[in-house]
Amino acid sequence: MEKMEIDDIADDGTYNLLNQGNIHGRKWRHRYVSICLGLLCIVLLAGNIGQLVYSYQAKQDNITCPASTDAPQAAYNALTQNQNDILAAENRRLCSERDALSAEKQQFNAMLRNLTEHNEQLHQICTSLRIERDKLGFSINNVTNKINLLQANYSGLKTACGHIKTSYNELQQTFKDLQSDHNNLTADVSLLNTKYKNLQTEKEELQTRFSLEVKRVQSERNCSFLRKEKDQLQESLQMLNRSNIEIQTNYSLLWKNKELLTTKYAELTKEKEDLQMRCQNLINSTDILKTKDKIGEIPSELLCPTHWRYFKTKCYFVSTVKKNWTESRRACISEGADLVIINNHEEQSFVHGMLHKDQNAWIGLTDSLTEGVWMWVDKTPVTKSYWLPGQPNNYRGQDCGEMVQTDSGGKWNDDGCFSQQLWICEK
Template identity: 40%
Template sequence: MERNQLTSSNTLTKEWEQLQISGNNLTAERDQLQTSNNTLTKERDQLQTSNNTLIKERDQLQTSSNNLTEERDQLQTSSNNMTDERDQLQTSNNTLIKERDQLQTSNITLTKERDQLQTSNITLTKERDQLQTSYNTLIKEKDQLQTSYNTLTKERDQLQTSYNTLIKERDQLQKETEHLKQSLVEKGWKKLGSSCYYVSTEYKSWEESRQDCRNRGAHLVVINSQEKQTLVNWLCGRNNYVWIGLTDSVTEGTWKWVDDTPLTTKYWNSGEPNGGGAENCVYFYSLSSDTGEWWDYECSYKYRWICEK
């Protein structure tokens, strides 16, 4: 009986030692479970208390096998519970490991995003500083433009006033011009459109004719369009020769009007000009055409002439 009790006691001792080892293993696993540290600490304290109780119970088991057997059963139940708790903790640990790995991955991603945001922040800071500098420059330019605008507005108002004054003066001059042209008409001039024309009845050389026009405040007629050619033809009349204000007396072969404009529109007779250096002035003649034609001739020859102003 005593041997059986000793065997039982040894068995319980071994079981107790195994439980002690299991408690130590659980303590080690508890330490590894970083995220369940508080819970494992409480369980460790409970296990420590339970272990102390078991030590006391072991001493009591030496005198009371039946109680030890019952307590062994209780300890077995407790061990099973702890095993279940261990398994649960293991499962929880595995879950936490997965979450840790996910968090690690997320942390790496967030670190990359942080670095990218840091780079972006540096770039945006530079762009902000550049925009601030540009803004300050634009503010200065705006102020300068505002000042310029105010100045231009004043100048515009002054020019508007000057323009209004000139309009009045122009209208007054137009009235005076019309009055003068009317006076000229009364003195033998013909008013056609915006110009007046004087057709001489005398005969003079080209230079004398030009001087006569100058004396009248005018110049020998300039023909620079088809309408003007037709008008001069009408003023000249058929079978009449009249000097017009075209000459190459300054530069041979370079025909210019008396108002210094170059010759562009031309109504030369066929084969004209053909006089060379001796024929430097131009007369107008109409024989049968509706517009008349030009000839170059010696400037000393005496013809009638037409003045224009």
């Protein structure tokens, strides 16, 4: 564009020089005509003076010799008449040339005025093009900065995903170790039960032997021996019972640890899915920003899915059914979006315009983490708010934000997160 401007300026300079040369030539032509007219007037005046002088001399000669002056007088009159005719013709020719030059001067002046106006218009167009070029350069710089910021966020999220995968693998390995310990303890319990049954069998055998020995040996000696054996068996049984209780206690603890690990695993899996979805959304947003110049002329209704509305590189959706705040956010995430985040007054007016009269809708605003500290769903704080007068008031634990349709342009209100409302998604 700068090269085009330089070419235009050079063409204008060349044209001005040509105009100045033409004007300079015309000025010299007018001066030449003026000089010729002046000389002609001097010649005519000299001829008239000569004629007067000659007439005076002829009168004097007529007084002295009137008979001899008729022929020279006739010749002089003829010569004077011829000169007068030539001078009159030359005068008419010069007047005609002067009129033609005057008409040509007027035409050139008109052309000069038109070209001057055209030059001013071209200068105005050039100035507007420079302004538009500066605006486009500023817009390109802003888009480049946003792309760099999104790439940095994507790198951070990718690193966080790597950490989460590492933690998941460690938890999975810990779960496998606990499962192995549980299997070992179960095998030990089975072995102890087997030993206990064997001891019971041995006891029964010993009792049978004891009854046989009663018939063959003395009863007191056998009774003493059997008492001792019984005491030993009871001690063994008590030890086995204590071991069984300890094993059952350990088994209960291991089962509780397993349930806790299963719960944590489910939570980490859900977090992983959410982070993967956010990463995909960031990748999609980056692709949209990279192809902004290519889609600049595409109608806005083709940039968003069906029933979504386009506004400043983002898509918005208002539900037709009602859910609580948590379920509404899940519905937005399932669409690759999240509850709307309002960053400026223009977006506030647009979101308000999506609602009909007396409609309320959930937005991505909550203070459920810290009471009184309102945050957006992307963990950023609220910088510009549009609360209703007297809100938020945390009436009966109201921790979620909603958009209220009003005649004054839409306001925010805090409501219970369990309330059933419409919701607005953004992606």
